[in-house]
Amino acid sequence: MGELLLDGEDMLAMDVVSLRRRVGMVFQKSNPFPKSIFDNVAYGLRINGWLRHHSLAESVERSLRRAALWDEVKDQLHDSAYALSGGPAAAPVHRPGAGRGSRGPPSRRTLLRLDPIATAKIEELMFTLKDTCTLLIVTHNMQQAARVAEHTGFFLMGKLIEFDRTEVIFKRPARKETEDYITGRFG
Numbered sequence: 001m002g003e004l005l006l007d008g009e010d011m012l013a014m015d016v017v018s019l020r021r022r023v024g025m026v027f028q029k030s031n032p033f034p035k036s037i038f039d040n041v042a043y044g045l046r047i048n049g050w051l052r053h054h055s056l057a058e059s060v061e062r063s064l065r066r067a068a069l070w071d072e073v074k075d076q077l078h079d080s081a082y083a084l085s086g087g088p089a090a091a092p093v094h095r096p097g098a099g100r101g102s103r104g105p106p107s108r109r110t111l112l113r114l115d116p117i118a119t120a121k122i123e124e125l126m127f128t129l130k131d132t133c134t135l136l137i138v139t140h141n142m143q144q145a146a147r148v149a150e151h152t153g154f155f156l157m158g159k160l161i162e163f164d165r166t167e168v169i170f171k172r173p174a175r176k177e178t179e180d181y182i183t184g185r186f187g
Helices: 016-022 037-047 053-066 116-129 142-148 166-171 176-182
Strands: 151-156 159-165
Touching: 037 053, 116 142, 142 166, 151 166, 151 176, 159 166, 159 176, 166 176
Parallel strands: none
Antiparallel strands: 151 159
16 A cells, blocks of 8 residues: 655654644645734744744745745735635745754745746745755646656556656656556546
8 A cells, every 4th residue: 555654754643733843735725724914824933932023024024025925915914814816825834844953943934826927936946945845746737747846646546556757757657547648648
């Protein structure tokens, strides 16, 4: 069947709270907390004890700038996150693994804007983050997968059909199902 490991530990056996401190997710459909935009972005910092307001504000601004959202929301930071358009989506900010020998504040800097206008900026952010944390994306956008992924897995009906370096998957897939999907024969 396989294993799901995080730093060599079985993720299914981990305490959920500690797992959530180390792993962040951004879903396809934005689902903010019933808080302000600022409080949604700062949530991870606060629950991990990073409470110095000045640095908190700087971390929130830095994250929003990196996600190309600052100019759009800087005057609405204390408005409800529900007021955001369908385009912007944000994940709470804190660094996975913070507190496990890491230096400095827990500042994940994982904030994503999910609309076509910001795709290049997000991909740039992903390239910046890949040296400090593992990123897993789920996409139906073949071009984006080919641009940003080092490794690609093709799933069909919930089953992993093929996993390899992205270049291999897109240029020389081993399985017919993978080739059919990539070439547009089905899917």
